[in-house]
Amino acid sequence: MEFYIFRLFCFVVVAVFIFHDSCYSDKAGYYSFMKDATIAPKLSHFDYIVIGGGTAGCALAATLSQNATILVLERGGSPYDNPTATDINNFVNTLLNITPNSWTQLFISQDGVFNSRARVLGGGTVINAGFYSRAEDDFVAEAGWDSDEVEAAYEWVEKKVVFQPKVKGWQSAFRDGLLEAGVTPYNGFTYEHIYGTKIGGTIIDENGRRHTAANLLEYANPNKIAVYLHASVHKILFTTKESPKPKAKGVIFRDANGVFHTAKLVDQDAMNEVILSAGAIASPQLLMLSGVGPRSHLAAHGVNPIILDHPMVGKGMGDNPMNPVLVLSPKPVEVSLVQIAGIPHFGSYIEGLSGLSLSISLTHSFFNGVLNLLNEIKLPTKTLSNFFKSLDFRFNVTAQAGGMVMKVYGPLSRGHLELRNTNPDDNPSVTFNYYQEPEDLNNCVKGLSALIKVIDSKGYSKYKFPGVTGRGLLDLILLLPNNLRPRHITSTFDLKQFCKDTVMTLYHYHGGCQVGKVVDNDYKVLGIDGLRVIDASTFLKTPGTNPQATIMMLGRYMGQKILRERAASQGNEEETTKIEL
Incomplete structure (x- = not known):
């Protein structure tokens, strides 16, 4: 039983120690x-x-509310x-x-990898x-964005929700290990994406409180915005x-009591729009x-009805594979979330965190949810079911x-999304095809090799037991049920197969x-008027090491652009100048 408890403990820590890319503020209320x-x-x-x-939606709505009436519908x-x-x-x-009303909705891709969606x-964030x-x-250049406006939009976000972290013992040793492993130069604290090792920003303040995209609604004009929850x-x-066209x-939206409501645009002839930021x-x-x-x-x-045959909707789904x-x-060790990133010249990134805690009662809830979901999507459950049912303990860890x-940049490997049913609250069927492309797999091997060097470095040595090696710790991962994929190897001699067998998500899914x-x-949606999509589903790849900064920036950037177009269409040159400032 002790061995199974250890396996469960390790799995839970590994499975959650990076959901990248947060929300409480005393003054927000x-x-x-x-x-x-x-x-x-x-x-x-x-x-x-x-x-x-x-x-994206909070930043976008807060911006648009300066010169238009806005409805935000949050599930x-x-x-x-x-x-x-x-x-x-x-x-x-x-x-x-x-649980049914929690902020997290579990979904399992057809690849057999656990993933999560926010519903808050x-x-x-x-x-x-x-x-x-x-x-x-x-x-930024490939997206065709104006660099000055991008800079201003980032700064708008950063004034409200971003902080410089205080780097302590474990994170300092992790940084030293990265530098010793050759992930150089050391760039200190910066928001910028620069090759080498850096301290990045965080949306966690010095008191351990999270500041999120919801805090950006403090910028909103309260007289022109309505936010409906659930x-x-x-x-x-x-x-x-x-x-x-x-x-x-x-x-049409439904409230928590099952009652349907309709929200319409004010004037069909104006520039008013429905914007998907879901x-x-x-x-x-x-x-x-x-x-x-x-x-x-x-x-x-x-x-029914079919409005437009649009064959590319749901195509190009990507998710950055992660191996832990x-x-x-x-x-x-101190409690820390991600503060430092290693950005080598090859296509993968290395990050870390430490000292997390969990409630075992919640892990039971999590695994029960996993089994229920597996039954719904008809993936095999017998082995996992027996394992979960064998656990009977209650304490905090x-x-x-x-x-x-190690996160692979890009990725080049792509999948697709399809409907499973017509209930918008249920997960669709999603396939990411992790490591299908050889370049992704090669970048995984390079990233894991660098990660092994970090663990084996002198700079990191005080935070591991004597005799423990990076290669040995990778072998341990093979014992954990961190995904539903079959194991083809029992040691990390073959790093390529290790990448495939132990792949997890970094929750940076995009495309569709x-x-x-x-x-x-x-x-703007091709072939349709009055409809845009502004969120990570539009990305061809994820930006930087972590996407949340750029997704919030995009909401602000496009909100400003839409308001300028609106003002110009109404012949209001004074308002256009004000928005640009």
Whole structure:
């Protein structure tokens, strides 16, 4: 039994020690415009309807509210309802809590990898590991963004939610190990994406409190914004007869009591829009449920009417593969989330955290949720079921350990998303095809080789037991049920097979509504008027080491651009100048 407990403990720590890319603020309190959807009118009208109050949606809505009326529809609750859950010490428990009304929704990809979706105002920033790092210059250039406006948008975000972390013992040793392993030069503290080892920003303040995208709503004009919580959008509505192309005109959403409401755009002839910011899973899913997607697939699921045959919706799904190492420490370690990143010249990144705690009662809840989900999606459950049922213990655990992960840049490997049913609250079927492309696999091997050097370095030696090696710790991972994939090896002699067998997610999934395939460079859905997608589903790859900084920036950047277009269309040159400033 002790061996199984140890295996479970290691698995839980490994499975959660990096959800990248947070929400409590003393001065924020409950915003006056934040209300439960049960009190929403049956019919309402707004200039813009933003579907999803997440990492991009909060920044976008706060910006648009300066010169237009905005409705934000968030399927989850408020992070302000439980400030304790956003404390750094509860990171693991919050991420693993997958009860029906929790902030985290578990999903398992068809690849057999556990993943999580946020369902809370602030999105992934409420449940991630907090690291804040900007996109690389090449990413900005390839996106066609104006670099000065990007800089201003980043700064707008950083003033509200980002801090410089205080680097202590374990993180200092991790930094020294990276430098000794050749991940140089040392760049100190910076938000920028620079080759070498750096200290990045964090959305966790010095008191261990998390500041999230929801805090960006402090910028909003309270007289022009409404945020409805527990509002599950079921369909986008379109006008199909009055214009050459279908045009979005509103949405239908359901509240927690099961009552349906309709929200419409104020004026169909103006520049008013519905904007999807529901994330890489829900945005392509909602397009399909609204009749925009591959015709044959929609017809097979009884979606009616089919508004537009859009074969690229749901295509190009990517998720950065991650392979972890857990290092038990002979001495106490501080509680820290991600503060330092190693950025080698090859295509992978190395990060770490330490000293997390978890509640065993929540792990039981997590594993029960896993089994229920496996039954729903018809993946094998017998072995895991017997393992979980054999566990019968109740106590809390604090990890005297550190964890390191290797994340592959890109990735080049791509998959797809399809409907499983027509319920927007259920997970669609998602396949990421981890390590399908040889370059991704080669970058994994290079990254793991560097990670082994970090663990074996003199700089890190005081935080591992004598005689423990990086290669030996990788062997330990092969014993853990960190995914549902079959094991083909029993040692790390073959690092390529190790990458495939032990792959996990870094929760940086993206794609499904990619620029140039589903949306244009202004994020307008191709073939449809009055509808944009502004979130990570539009990305061709993830920016920098961690995407949350750039996703929040994108919300602000596009909000400014939309307001300038709006002012210009109304002939208001004075307002256009004000927005640019």
